[in-house]
Amino acid sequence: MAKREEQTILLTGVNGQVGFELARSLQGLGKVVALDRNSLDLANLDQVRRVVREVKPGIIVNPAAHTAVDKAESDIEAAMRLNAEAPGVLAEEAKRLGTALVHYSTDYVFDGTKNGFYVEGDPVNPQNVYGKSKLAGEQAIAASGCAYLIFRTSWVYGTRGKNFLLTMLRLGADRDELSVVADQFGAPTWSNTIAALSSNVLAQAPVMSDGDWWQQHSGIYHLTASGATSWHGFAAAIFEFSDLAEKPSVTPIPASAYPTPAARPGNSRMSNDRLAATFGVRAPDWRDALRLCMERR
Known part of the structure; x- marks a missing residue:
């Protein structure tokens, strides 16, 4: 059996919020080949196939x-193309190589009408194109027959890219008052948390020559911060932990007062119980993670 340090990990989207953190957290689990869009453009399916075959990774x-x-x-x-077709191609190549695929999906595969926290087996019913494309990606991966882990996460933020945290800090520096939706609920999840828990899970996986572990563990898992809040609650916490000299007031409004092209689920809360029971990892409370993220800015 090959040693873990000889395993190659192919990482896509290294300049994205989660990819940036994964490039650091995956160190020690093998040789990380971290590629940006210039080196691996998921919109180019032929390039996707070619790169995977050249790298011959143990894990994608x-x-x-x-x-x-x-x-x-x-x-x-x-x-x-990016959310459905490209993951399908990655899965097909993983199956061909006898390797595994780790992929990230979203709370938006649900319609948000459930009372309580969604579990992995709940019916899916995406209400926007993004959710439908991510669900199609999940289905393509499962249909490929490859070994896989799909982590559904929610309300991702970090210190780079475009996200709610950075938008609030930018607007809060210029305005005395902000109006934020208060009737949509979910778990704000730091990109660093996603990367850390993902790496913790992968540290438990043997190399692919031992397929029993992957056969037993392949599937969908919810991976978000613990607890839940509204967008309004998230914004209020951001300013609570910020170092802005003059902090804006945050006024709660209904989603109907802030229409967007894409419909958002009213309830995006997801249970992490299956992740904890299977791999023994638990996400921090969303406020604790946010506080740490703000301290590192």
Whole structure:
């Protein structure tokens, strides 16, 4: 059996929020080949196949995605290419190589009408193009027959890229008052948390020559911060932990007062119980993770 340090990990989207953190947290689990869009453009399916066959990875980790939720409503082809077709190709290549695929999905595969926390077996019913494209990606991976882990996460933020945290800090520096949606609920999840828990899980996996572990563990797992809040609660906590000299007031509003091209689920809360029971890892409370993220800015 090959030694772990000889295993190659192919990481996509290294400049993205989650990819940036994964490039650091995956160190020690093998040789990490971290590629940006210039080296691996998921919109180019032929390039995807070629790169995978050249690298011959032991594990493919794919955080890259089309994440512009509202833009996806008018750019359906691009969203489906990156979020559905490309993961399907990665899965096909993983199956051909006898390797495993780790992929990231979203709370938006649900319609948000459930009372309580969603579990992995709950019916899916995405309400926007982004959610539909991510669900199609999940289905393509499962249909490929490859070994896989799909981690559904939610409300991802970090210190780079475009996200709610950075938007609030930018707006809060210029305005005395902000109006933020208070009737949509979920778990704000730091990109560092996603990367750390992913690496913890992968540290438990043997190299692919031992397929029993992957056969037993392949599937979908929810991976978010613990607890939940509204977008308004998230914004209030951001300013609570920020170092802004003059902090804006945050006014709660209903989602109907802030229409967007893409419909958002009212309830995005997801249970991490299966992740904890299977791999023994537990996510921190969303406020604790946010506080640490703000301290590192």
